[in-house]
Amino acid sequence: MRYDAIVVGGGVGGAAFACALARDGGRVLVLEREPWFRDRIRGEGIHPWGVAELRELALEGVVESVAETVVFWKTHVGGTSVSARPLAETSRSRAPGLDAHHPELQEALLRAAEDAGATVRRGVRVTGVRRGTPAIVISATESWQGELVVLADGRGSTMARDLGFCVDEEPTPMLVSGMLVSDVRGATNAVSVFFPPSFGAVALHFPLPGGRARLYVAAHERSTEAARFSSAGDVRAFLEACRRLGVSSGHLEGARPSGPLATFQTSSRFTLAPAAEGVVLVGDAAGNVDPALGSGLSLAFRDARVLATVLRREGSRDAALRAYAEMRREYHSALLRVESWTRRILYTPGSDGDALRARCLDRMPALGIDLIGAGPESRSDAATERALFE
DSSP, X not given: OEESEXXXXXXXXXXXXXXXXXXXXXXXXXXXXXXXXXXXXOOOEEOHHHHHHHHHTTOHHHHHTTEEEEOEEEEEETTEEEEEEEHHHHSTTOOOEXXXXXXXXXXXXXXXHHHTTOEEEESOOEEEEEOSSSEEEEESSOEEEESOEEEOSOTTXXXXXXXXXXXXXXXXXXXXXXEEEESXXXXXXXEEEEEOTTOSEEXXXXXXXXXXXXXXXEEETTSTTOOOOOSGGGHHHHHHHHHHTTOOHHHHTTOEEEEEEEEEEEEEEEOSOOEETTEEEOGGGGOOOOGGGOOHHHHHHHHHHHHHHHHHHSSSHHHHHHHHHHHHHHHHHHHHHHHHHHHHHHHOOHHHHHHHHHHHTTHHHHTTOOTTTTXXXXXXXXXXXXXXXX
């Protein structure tokens, strides 16, 4: 059988795209390496601009079934509440946020793709892809032909590298630690963000269904709070870091670890050419954003929606891939610029950071810079950058 699209990777971006194309009547095959999805330190939060993408994909209900609706984005500084932003009222899309446990989100989207008519094969390790018309996907025991191959196999995509896609990686000065906890008593309708008085670091509480939450500590590598936590023996130190940053006892009381604890250095990755000769990259495989700023899931849904739209609209596969590549470069670049400004203002430690915050924090909303509410639709041109920092 020759497929309209073969999706390598059944995670968030791959499954969302497969669902959209299958609903359009496409013959879709999804090849997922993992027999089941495991908990890792990956994102839970979908910003309002990402929820808008879900609405366009008709997947909002699917995600809501495994998610907590985030009504407020609550910010604390030095242990004191300074704002409770009502997301649906203040975001460009008029949408709330959504928080979902990553493995459950993946399962829900993959089931939706299958329900839409996609063929899903799990436990399949792809060993190679050959460009062309048709393109060919190869495993150790089988091969498949497709008009299009979608690589959605994550930021370490070996297939993208083997096919010669050039993805540039730029380290960012942030360390991020995360841990899943259960029996949590904090608010379930709000993401809670805790800055110390000196900024440079943050603790975040993302509520999840079933009385769970993901706790994060993100710190600039020059911050006094920069630390690495990598094992069960570091749990106490990690929770103490959360308390030092201002996380209230209401968010921590009774919480017990129920997943791995790990720390990683963040980076941003970018490709100028995310499509060529019948092969296209989506999600982290096409280049990611800074995990410390939480736009990865929203970007994956944007990719899925844009690729499905151009395939529906354009008269040929190659024309669709050219359109996708151009659009992806544009909105990914915009998102990286907004992230770099936000990171610089919020996380630069010391007196330099204090001066930046005093000068720039109030300017951001006035200039239309809103990573959470607008994402890549924020103003991000050179004139805006000058107005922000000069």
